[in-house]
Amino acid sequence: MTREYAIKGTYCDLAVKVEADLVFLIEVKAIGIALQDKHYQQALDYGANNGTEWIILTNGAVWRVYKVKFEKPIRTELVCEFDFTALRLKTQSDVDKLYILCKEGLKKNAIDEFTQHKMVVNRQYIGAILQSDSIVDAIKRELRKVDPMVRIEDQEVLDIIRNDVLKREILDAPEAIEAFDRYSKILKKIEKKKVKDKAAAVVSSVTEAVVAVAGSVEDGKTVG
Numbered sequence: 001m002t003r004e005y006a007i008k009g010t011y012c013d014l015a016v017k018v019e020a021d022l023v024f025l026i027e028v029k030a031i032g033i034a035l036q037d038k039h040y041q042q043a044l045d046y047g048a049n050n051g052t053e054w055i056i057l058t059n060g061a062v063w064r065v066y067k068v069k070f071e072k073p074i075r076t077e078l079v080c081e082f083d084f085t086a087l088r089l090k091t092q093s094d095v096d097k098l099y100i101l102c103k104e105g106l107k108k109n110a111i112d113e114f115t116q117h118k119m120v121v122n123r124q125y126i127g128a129i130l131q132s133d134s135i136v137d138a139i140k141r142e143l144r145k146v147d148p149m150v151r152i153e154d155q156e157v158l159d160i161i162r163n164d165v166l167k168r169e170i171l172d173a174p175e176a177i178e179a180f181d182r183y184s185k186i187l188k189k190i191e192k193k194k195v196k197d198k199a200a201a202v203v204s205s206v207t208e209a210v211v212a213v214a215g216s217v218e219d220g221k222t223v224g
Helices: 037-050 092-099 103-107 110-120 123-130 133-146 154-165 168-172 174-223
Strands: 002-007 010-018 021-028 054-058 062-069 075-083
Touching (some): 037 054, 075 110, 123 174
Parallel strands (some): 021 054
Antiparallel strands (some): 010 021, 054 062
16 A cells, blocks of 8 residues: 555555555545545546556545546546444455455455445346336236236336335436447347347258258169
């Protein structure tokens, strides 16, 4: 761990290295100061200017871990946030957050696995999945068990999910919209693959049939 890590004429408070590889840049504020957007921007600038993937902003009590996305414009994903004074060591989720920052976790790249899990298992993706055709169909099947005589439309179920079940932030937040778009693209990709595989299977079957017929004809000529 180094102090006052130099970055293009400025200094970040702390840097964490594993052997010669820089892993984290840490911007530290006094414990009595509430973390603000300007502090986050300062930490992001350090990460962006140094090409560092992981940045941490803390006032000693509150810790925020970000993954820097080197896109245009540069942005971050909040990987985790915790209050050190409120951690419960008997709670696995709290232990997991500490593990990604400790020496053993750094050596095993635990933060990559933690981040990948968080990027998939979250309220945005679950909200997108709840709006999918397969879930709507499953809900309709379950409702028919309650009363087989009731006629249920897909849009009716979807409207209830969107208006009465999900929170607006799950539907309207930029992260939620992005998750919905990504999930829709994944479904389309899977559907395309199914169509392609089905077409390939048909072609294969026809080819086998043609070869078999040709073989039979050839055998007939030979016998004759």
